[in-house]
Amino acid sequence: MKVKTVCMLSCLHSLYDDRIYWKESVSLQKYGYKVVHVGVSDQEMDLITPEGIRVIGIPRRKPSRFRLWRILNEQIFSTKKSILNKLLAVASSLQSDVYHFHDLQIIRIVPQLKKLPHSPYIIYDVHEPYPFLIASQKGNLLQRCCNYLYSIFIDYYEQHQSQFCNAIIATEPIVANRFSRVIRPALVHIVFNYSDLSRCDVSQKCYDFIYCGGITINRGIFDMIEAIHALHLSGVHATLLILGKFHESDTQCIVLKRISDLSLNQFVTYIPAVDYQQVPQYYAQARFGLCLFRRTKENETIMPIKIFEYIKMGLPVIGSHFGHIAKITTAHQTGLLVDPSDAVGVAQQMKRLLNDVDMQDQFFRNCSIASEKLNWLQSEMTLLDIYSRLA
Numbered sequence: 001m002k003v004k005t006v007c008m009l010s011c012l013h014s015l016y017d018d019r020i021y022w023k024e025s026v027s028l029q030k031y032g033y034k035v036v037h038v039g040v041s042d043q044e045m046d047l048i049t050p051e052g053i054r055v056i057g058i059p060r061r062k063p064s065r066f067r068l069w070r071i072l073n074e075q076i077f078s079t080k081k082s083i084l085n086k087l088l089a090v091a092s093s094l095q096s097d098v099y100h101f102h103d104l105q106i107i108r109i110v111p112q113l114k115k116l117p118h119s120p121y122i123i124y125d126v127h128e129p130y131p132f133l134i135a136s137q138k139g140n141l142l143q144r145c146c147n148y149l150y151s152i153f154i155d156y157y158e159q160h161q162s163q164f165c166n167a168i169i170a171t172e173p174i175v176a177n178r179f180s181r182v183i184r185p186a187l188v189h190i191v192f193n194y195s196d197l198s199r200c201d202v203s204q205k206c207y208d209f210i211y212c213g214g215i216t217i218n219r220g221i222f223d224m225i226e227a228i229h230a231l232h233l234s235g236v237h238a239t240l241l242i243l244g245k246f247h248e249s250d251t252q253c254i255v256l257k258r259i260s261d262l263s264l265n266q267f268v269t270y271i272p273a274v275d276y277q278q279v280p281q282y283y284a285q286a287r288f289g290l291c292l293f294r295r296t297k298e299n300e301t302i303m304p305i306k307i308f309e310y311i312k313m314g315l316p317v318i319g320s321h322f323g324h325i326a327k328i329t330t331a332h333q334t335g336l337l338v339d340p341s342d343a344v345g346v347a348q349q350m351k352r353l354l355n356d357v358d359m360q361d362q363f364f365r366n367c368s369i370a371s372e373k374l375n376w377l378q379s380e381m382t383l384l385d386i387y388s389r390l391a
Contacts, residue, residue, distance in 0.1 A: 003033070003121065003390050007096035010039040011083055012103045015055050018305070019127070019171075020102055022276050023196050025053050027380045028387070038090050040083060058086045084109050092116055098123060098390065104130050104154070107161040114164045121166040121390045125191075126175050129301055131155035136297035159183075167386055172303045172324070189386050193305050195312035196376035200284035207269070208238040208354065210286035210315070212279060213306045215246045218299060220292030220320070221255055223340045227292070229262045230347035237267060238354060240290070243282050245273040283313040287360075288353060291319040292340035299323060310334070312371045316363035318349055332370035334363055 006028055008020055015021065015037055025035045029052050041057030048054055060083065088109045091099060099113050100123040107124065114122055135151035138144075159182045162168055168188045170176035180188045209228075215221050221242070228240050246252035259268050271282070289310035293299040303324040310317045311328075317335035319325040329335045336353060338346045353359060 003097045003387055005034045005094070005096040006036070006098045006100055006387075007091055007094050008035065008037040008039075009087060009091060009099060009101035009106050010037070010103050011087060011105050013039065015039045015041055015045075015057055016276065017102075018276055019193055020125075021053070021055075023193075023376055023379070024100070024125075024191075024383060026051050027376075027383060029053055031384055033387070036094055036096065038087060038094075040087075056090055058083065058090065088112055096120060098387070100125060102127065104158065107158060110161050110164045122164060123167045123169060123386075124162055124165045125169045126179070127171055129175050129178065130158065132301060133298055166390060169383075169386065174301060189382065191379045191382050191386075192374075193303070193308065194374050194376045194379050195305070195309040197280045197283070197309060197312055199313055200280045202281070202284045205287050206239070206285040207241040208286070209288050209290050209318070209350070210241045210243065210283065211290045211292075211306075212243045212282065212309065213304070215242065215244045215251070215255075216248070217251060218294045218296050220290075220294055220340050221251070222258065223292045223294065223343065223346070224290050225255065225258055225262065225264065225268065226343035227346035227350060228264060228268060230343045231350050232264070232267070234347060234351060236347075236351050236354060238350065240268045241282065241286055242268065242270045243274065243279070279309075280313065283309070283315065286315060288350075289313075289315040289317040289335075291317055291325055292338070292346065293320045293323075293325060294340055295320070295322055303328075308374050311367050311374055314364055314367045314371070316353065316360065316367065318346065318353065328374075332374075333366045334370055 008025055010020055013020055021037060025037055029035045036054040036056060038056045040060045042060065043057065044059045045055065045057035084105065087106065091113065095118050098121045102125045110122055113120065131151040131154045134154055135148050137147045139147065159179065162179055163183055166187065168179045168183065169191050170188065171191065171193050173190060176188050176190050211224055213219065224240060228238060231238050256270065259265060289306065291304060291306055293304065300323040307317065307319065307325055307328050311332065311334055317329060319329050319335055319337055320340045321337040326337050329337060336349045338349050340346065
């Protein structure tokens with residue numbers, strides 16, 4: 001059977017997620033596949049995008065006004081059988097040659113997809129090492145024990161269900177190695193989440209530093225602000241652009257108040273998340289990138305997309321001295337590594353980078369060299385090769 005139609009499935013990611021939509025779907029559509037993305041959205045939708053991709057949105061349930069039921073719904077019934085049943089119904093009606101799903105919860109309906117009369121191919125795109133992340137969640141002793149037991153179950157269940165799949169796509173080696181132990185290694189592939197963004201030209205740089213991405217405490221939002229404050233105390237009035245979405249609304253209030261308390265309103269700019277295609281114009285206004293993730297088990301394991309975006313945009317980085325951030329930065333010599341918890345130490349390295357023109361030029365050149373390898377075109381070729389093997 002020659003593969004022609006592809007149905008992307010998600011239940012937690014945005015319909016216009018950068019990996020699912022802007023990278024994988026757009027790449028497949030560009031090379032002649034007919035792509036549909038079925039996911040969950042705030043309202044029902046069924047439309048054709050300017051990129052020629054059909055997007056079908058299944059409306060998510062509105063949260064209950066009753067606090068107890070809302071907690072039970074979020075903590076116990078988080079997978080929402082009704083949503084999965086709707087996803088299955090829509091996906092089945094499309095009769096696609098390939099069902100390419102992206103969220104752990106969807107693995108529950110994989111056997112049903114596999115048994116469809118037209119015998120479709122199934123691809124599981126694993127974005128994170130889910131059992132590890134579940135086990136590393138903080139809490140009291142009872143919660144940690146429950147998380148550990150739940151992670152063991154998820155590890156078994158995920159790998160068991162993956163045996164119904166024709167291919168496993170991982171974002172990094174750690175994830176790929178988990179599946180290579182239980183299914184044929186030839187079916188497990190790595191499609192790195194490299195950046196597909198293009199550089200923009202601007203007349204002048206408005207910001208010294210930029211952070212772009214999800215905003216949380218563990219992703220270093222307070223550490224960035226404290227470092228900028230320490231830099232100012234040393235006599236260097238650098239500027240910072242924070243671009244993205246706060247994961248918790250109460251964190252946003254505390255962060256903005258902290259910026260105000262430190263008299264940094266003139267130097268720290270916050271812009272809420274923008275359309276994916278608009279991101280390059282903000283990168284173009286900055287000189288350097290920040291990636292001050294705090295040292296947690298999760299951050300030691302995950303591979304942050306923004307490191308690849310900084311390299312693609314030609315921005316030397318000040319990054320945390322552990323995990324993939326350190327490995328990539330060191331391997332390609334594209335920035336400086338710091339202990340994110342040491343605001344004064346971070347400020348010293350920021351000052352060093354701001355003042356050393358020769359270092360800047362070397363990092364700029366290294367970013368250009370690295371971007372020739374660490375870009376989505378490389379991953380696109382891997383993705384197309386995976387699909388060609390299905391035919």
